[in-house]
Amino acid sequence: MNTKTALSSKKHIEFRDVSFHINDILKRLIVSRITLEVPEGETLVLLGRSGSGKTTLLKLINGLLMPMEGEVLVEGRSTRDWDLIRLRRGIGYVIQDAGLFPHFTVAENVGLVPRLEKWDRCRTAARVGELLNLVGLDPTEFADRRPRELSGGQRQRVGVARALAADPPILLMDEPFGALDPVTRAELQREFSALARRLGKTIVFVTHDLREALLLASRIVLLEAGRIVANAAPQEFLRLDHPEVRAFTSSLDVSPGASA
């Protein structure tokens, strides 16, 4: 009995037979009958082509979307039973365009959730400084800037800092480095990979880039047309014999003259 509760508390996020479709006449399925567990501290990468349902799965975790069938459990409780505001304050969220508030300074962006949580001014300021350092931005130089005064890479760093502000146990990331130039992207991927290991948070990371998935993931889940077609550790993943897996692994072959 004891082992059972210990086990269930380790499942940080759980999908139980979850389906989601667009709510129109056609009822097109976006994700179909997904069952998936994310243990505490894991970095799970959801890999797939555009339209495979990765982002939908992510939004089902923080209740931006609700499952049409089945249920999503966060810390053992269905998202239907959570107070969504509380649920979301405990989940960091980073998206491709960063979604920074253009009328706030960098410090105000990063300090938003602490302010919503009514931290006092001193504690918020200290936390903001700590986080900007953590993501490699000097607070004295960047705290008072507006998002439009930042490069794409810097904006994304602020996005990560903002998501971590109230120290949420879960971090959701939707192609956070997808819009960056390749050099900056590689830089942020490396830094984030080290950061993720240090923070020990449960991370669900969406990407269509296998290279990124291999770098960051402790486990890779491959989606195809709204279904899970592979679920494996990175090294094991490369050896899987599924046509969609091969489609992704062959995208890694970029040696000159390898194909037309």
Add this chain to the structure above:
Amino acid sequence: MSPHMTTWSFFSEHRDEIFGATLDHLTLVVIAMLIAILIGVPLGMFIVQRTALRTIALGIASIFQTIPSLALFGFLIPIPFIGGIGKRTAIVALVLYALLPILRNTYVGLTGIDPAVLEAAEAMGMTRAQILFRVRFPLALAVILAGIRTATIITIGVATIAAAIGAGGLGTFIFRGVALVSDALILAGAIPAALLALLADLLLGMLERKLKVT
């Protein structure tokens, strides 16, 4: 004596009257605009998430805008409480005119926000009210102000016609000038009204640029 000379001498002889009428005019415009803003901005915020109500509100505001101003003043006269001859009726009509640009710009400003920003706000656990007041509203402010600017300029112009129902203001000179075929009288109403409009445009334009967030 040239006609310009007569205009000029008319201006200098009736300086106090013209100044008084300009002040009356400005009072009419400011009261009407304050009421229109107090109705238009909250109503615009209210209809953002309510599709059916939005169509109705914008539709009604558009209809008022299509009624010729002189006719609208005329229609209001027989209506009890808000109607009659005088300033009150004029203010009601001016508010109805100013409402559409304010309402529409409030709505457009609040809805025309980068979806990524709104998604981030929702995902960070902001409540609906927090998103409206701390994200949507500050980001929409410049657009809302542009609507207020348009409405102010319209109101300054339309308010000249309010003299037809005894509301006073610069229109008094214009109507008298038309009746007496006096350019000097017409200009005594038209020039201050045009200057008021230009000044309002300039000042509100400066404020708008200051509030713009890109």
